[in-house]
Amino acid sequence: MKLYTAAFAPNPERVRMFLNEKGISDIEMVEMNIMEREHKAKDYRAVSPFAQIPALELGDGRVLTESRAICRYLEGLYPEPNLFGKTGEETAFIEMWDRRMEFMFLLPLAWWIRHGHPAFTVIEQQIAELAPRGEKTFRYFAKWLDGELADRDFVAGDRFTIADITAFASVGFARVAKWKPDADALPHLTAWRARMLERPCGQK
Numbered sequence: 001m002k003l004y005t006a007a008f009a010p011n012p013e014r015v016r017m018f019l020n021e022k023g024i025s026d027i028e029m030v031e032m033n034i035m036e037r038e039h040k041a042k043d044y045r046a047v048s049p050f051a052q053i054p055a056l057e058l059g060d061g062r063v064l065t066e067s068r069a070i071c072r073y074l075e076g077l078y079p080e081p082n083l084f085g086k087t088g089e090e091t092a093f094i095e096m097w098d099r100r101m102e103f104m105f106l107l108p109l110a111w112w113i114r115h116g117h118p119a120f121t122v123i124e125q126q127i128a129e130l131a132p133r134g135e136k137t138f139r140y141f142a143k144w145l146d147g148e149l150a151d152r153d154f155v156a157g158d159r160f161t162i163a164d165i166t167a168f169a170s171v172g173f174a175r176v177a178k179w180k181p182d183a184d185a186l187p188h189l190t191a192w193r194a195r196m197l198e199r200p201c202g203q204k
Contacts, residue, residue, distance in 0.1 A: 001056060002057040003029055003030065003055070004053055004055040004056075004057070010170060010172070011169075012054045013173070014067045014165050014166055015054045015067050015071060017169060017201035018071045018083065021199070021201050024074065024078055027056075032044070032053055034123060035122060039051045039053050047063055050065070052065040056074075071083070071165075083160070084161070085161070093157065096156075097161075098162050101155065105170045106166060106169070108133075108134040108141065109134060109177070110134070111131065113131075113134075113174075114126070115127050115130040116131025116135070116177075117177065135177070138174070142181065143185075143186065145189055146187070148188075149192050165201055171189075171193055171196075180193070181193055
């Protein structure tokens with residue numbers, strides 16, 4: 001298998017973190033430079049028609065895009081440690097939390113950075129009003145998540161899951177906006193981040 005990836009971009013980071021947590025090291029990695037628009041090249045569009053990164057090319061030539069779909073596929077090949085849920089009930093709650101991290105945390109952050117950071121003008125037709133809207137929503141959700149983490153160590157329950165990966169990739173991407181959780185304002189999110197940095201997902 002061959003994984004097309006890109007450093008620092010949050011969705012490729014989600015897959016990289018997933019690979020680290022699974023201990024998967026036998027996939028060929030192809031690094032793409034988003035800022036150089038390598039993902040827009042004709043050759044890569046033959047792999048990923050919508051120029052999406054990451055993309056996982058399977059042994060039979062088929063290609064999976066969408067970071068979550070890639071992780072789902074890899075979970076089937078490498079079932080342990082389980083990161084998506086062991087029972088129907090657990091899977092449903094992990095799904096809920098992962099979706100929250102994706103749509104209420106990562107997506108507003110992407111609006112903030114992609115539509116507000118000057119470096120992203122090379123790949124984004126920026127819409128100015130999306131940046132402050134995204135920042136406001138991201139900061140609000142970070143405060144809410146801090147409260148949720150007050151009485152547990154992980155996002156979706158009592159163990160590490162894909163929801164922690166999505167949240168951690170979001171917090172990592174936020175450094176582009178020079179944001180990280182503040183120990184005084186967000187003590188529980190700060191402590192959670194420190195725990196994630198010690199895990200395989202926190203290792204480069």
